[in-house]
Amino acid sequence: MRRPTESVVDGSKASSPVHPKDLPSVDRLLRQPAVTALLAEHGHTRVASEARGLLDGLRTQALAGSLPAEAVAHDVLAEALARRVGQRLAPRMRAVLNLTGTVIHTNLGRALLADSALQHLLAMMASPNNLEYSLDSGGRGDRDSIVEELLCTLTGAQAATVVNNNAAAVLLTIAAMARGREVIVSRGELVEIGGAFRMPDVMSSAGATLVEVGTTNRTHPHDYERAITERTALLMKVHTSNYAVQGFTTAVDEAELAGIARARGVPLATDLGSGSLVDLAQWGLPREPLPQEKLAAGCDIVTFSGDKLLGGPQAGLIVGSREAVGRIRKFPMKRALRMSKLPLAALEATLMLYLRPERLTQDLPTLRLLTRPADAIRALAHTLLSEVASAVAPRFEVAVLDLMGQIGSGSLPVEKLPSAGLAIAPLQKKGAGRALDELATALRGLPLPVIGRVADDRLLLDLRCLEDSAPFLSQLPDLRQALR
Numbered sequence: 001m002r003r004p005t006e007s008v009v010d011g012s013k014a015s016s017p018v019h020p021k022d023l024p025s026v027d028r029l030l031r032q033p034a035v036t037a038l039l040a041e042h043g044h045t046r047v048a049s050e051a052r053g054l055l056d057g058l059r060t061q062a063l064a065g066s067l068p069a070e071a072v073a074h075d076v077l078a079e080a081l082a083r084r085v086g087q088r089l090a091p092r093m094r095a096v097l098n099l100t101g102t103v104i105h106t107n108l109g110r111a112l113l114a115d116s117a118l119q120h121l122l123a124m125m126a127s128p129n130n131l132e133y134s135l136d137s138g139g140r141g142d143r144d145s146i147v148e149e150l151l152c153t154l155t156g157a158q159a160a161t162v163v164n165n166n167a168a169a170v171l172l173t174i175a176a177m178a179r180g181r182e183v184i185v186s187r188g189e190l191v192e193i194g195g196a197f198r199m200p201d202v203m204s205s206a207g208a209t210l211v212e213v214g215t216t217n218r219t220h221p222h223d224y225e226r227a228i229t230e231r232t233a234l235l236m237k238v239h240t241s242n243y244a245v246q247g248f249t250t251a252v253d254e255a256e257l258a259g260i261a262r263a264r265g266v267p268l269a270t271d272l273g274s275g276s277l278v279d280l281a282q283w284g285l286p287r288e289p290l291p292q293e294k295l296a297a298g299c300d301i302v303t304f305s306g307d308k309l310l311g312g313p314q315a316g317l318i319v320g321s322r323e324a325v326g327r328i329r330k331f332p333m334k335r336a337l338r339m340s341k342l343p344l345a346a347l348e349a350t351l352m353l354y355l356r357p358e359r360l361t362q363d364l365p366t367l368r369l370l371t372r373p374a375d376a377i378r379a380l381a382h383t384l385l386s387e388v389a390s391a392v393a394p395r396f397e398v399a400v401l402d403l404m405g406q407i408g409s410g411s412l413p414v415e416k417l418p419s420a421g422l423a424i425a426p427l428q429k430k431g432a433g434r435a436l437d438e439l440a441t442a443l444r445g446l447p448l449p450v451i452g453r454v455a456d457d458r459l460l461l462d463l464r465c466l467e468d469s470a471p472f473l474s475q476l477p478d479l480r481q482a483l484r
Helices: 025-030 033-042 044-063 074-089 113-126 143-154 166-178 199-205 221-227 254-264 292-296 322-330 333-337 339-355 357-363 365-370 374-392 432-444 472-476 477-480
Strands: 159-163 182-186 209-213 234-238 268-271 302-303 316-320 397-405 417-426 453-455 458-462
Touching: 025 033, 033 044, 033 209, 074 374, 113 268, 113 339, 143 292, 143 316, 143 339, 159 166, 159 322, 159 333, 166 182, 166 199, 166 234, 166 268, 166 302, 166 316, 166 322, 166 333, 182 221, 199 209, 209 221, 221 254, 234 254, 254 268, 254 365, 268 339, 292 302, 292 316, 302 322, 316 322, 339 357, 357 365, 374 397, 374 417, 374 472, 374 477, 397 458, 417 432, 417 453, 432 458, 432 477, 472 477
Parallel strands: 182 209, 182 234, 234 268, 268 302
Antiparallel strands: 159 316, 302 316, 397 417, 417 458, 453 458
């Protein structure tokens, strides 16, 4: 015969569902010895709020006649309250393991910061700093000065300024240089990037009038020349980093366009999107245009991103001539888009790494991951194979598989990175889709969530971005339990 359960309320033996009036009050729950530690750690306000929420939920169950007596035992209530408090105080932004095969993943935080950037960021956030204070004069300083000299050294620009992302850099450049006037752009360069950020909409938001020239696939020098009028304030090139037009195509490069701009007295701006400060081809990667090349070709302004190929924090970098950057810096919108001390510290430390280019593949995580040899990744996959297979058995089988990843964040969209990883497939073909969904959910539910990708009826774990396998391996018992 089943032994009755002791009620938390009066110590009576009960096997029937709990009545709402038998639930403890918030005050009585908080006086339980097991809750004392929670109050000491988190304070009365937070714990009492979660206690009310917990008891409200239990009361709803009790009114429905579905609350078992064991649910209100002293230890059960205390554990439930501790879980609620922990869940409420848990950060919503969490570290994850990126095993998708996309190195600079837009949805997973893009570039990883270098150790030196993290250390510098922490030091500057934990102490007062000279964000806008001149240590030379003892007066007010300019936050742009923290990185301007570095950017000029690395790109050859006369001047530089930074804002909070590259979309802001493009918006500010157009507003400062062409508000109330016309900007000429090739029709084949009217890009849309993430979040429905469209170049025509940016022009409108900046108060400029867009003038399209050429066609989707072919634009010639004379298209620009014919479109320039007294209302033209800016010629603009946009690097189509997130798509490629192939076949019967023609475009005007910055060097040729700069000649047209100079002859007509109109400034030239180019937006590189991702932008890279070093030639990636030296490591066997696809080549991206460099800001220093565009400036040398005659561009007055070049904009690019800080948290993509550059490998730093989210930032919009604007480099160019002293006159053009000066106009942008003085434009009223600049203050609304400026970088705060946190990303600025990280950007400074990241740019410093480029002063030692021979060490970049060691010190800069983005380049270290992009240049990781496929053979080394494949060897890691073989090392992990048996333990992963044991964790997902008997429902799934695991194999080492050569994979093709990508750089990500709109950078070089048609280029692939040879890689390797683990392919996990359901043994039962019937219901394979549901099984893969369950597996993906279980991986995301781990203390350190694991994010892979599903393709060809398999869940693929690309190991290019897994430099330390210990955190992954330590969670396999949790995965085994979740799949039972």
